[in-house]
Amino acid sequence: MSELKIEETSTFKPKFSSDGLIPAVAMDFKTKEPLMLAYMNAESLQKTLEIQQAVYYSRSRQEIWHKGATSGQYQKIHSIKTDCDQDAIILYVEQLGGGACHTGRSGCFYREVDLTDKAQLNFSE
């Protein structure tokens, strides 16, 4: 009896959420620094595999988003990993154009949460 079929297959069978999206974390292929988290739909993921550059799906604009097409901040794919149940992926990329973040920083995760600040324990959804 095999209970771990999805987990052990070598075939890439990405599992999209009910909204048709899968989260993708881009990381620098050299430093392993996490650069950003965005989403892909099937079309953008296929495009990513085809052109070997990160192509996301913009939830706010509701359209395919070839990162770098307007900013020059392309992400060249070096490798892709998927997780046990294949509902998330990590892109190891070479970040071009100076940085991944629209603020001009190398990556988007530049801000550390103050864990001693009790006031933040009551944020709303």
Place this chain on the structure above:
Amino acid sequence: MSELKIEETSTFKPKFSSDGLIPAVAMDFKTKEPLMLAYMNAESLQKTLEIQQAVYYSRSRQEIWHKGATSGQYQKIHSIKTDCDQDAIILYVEQLGGGACHTGRSGCFYREVDLTDKAQLNFSE
């Protein structure tokens, strides 16, 4: 004129998706290895901050999921980072109980996608 209010505030104001969830990537605080990606709702994130252990929201079971409560695979929070627009978080954790993944591995991202396999260019949603 400030166009980067969300990006530059030091206040933690997590932005949940329309389904009330925010993706959280757990990484080993020492090795920076990505361990897993899961989701939190406001309640589970508040609980995470309170007990300093990762508490997720299970989308399949539709309930709060205190990781480790049944498996012993607790994740002790060392620090938390959020991204520019605060709609994703990274947890730097000390992974207890042997590993993060239910397959017994240290992390869930153990599988590399074969980028030369053209057959996978036509997966369905």
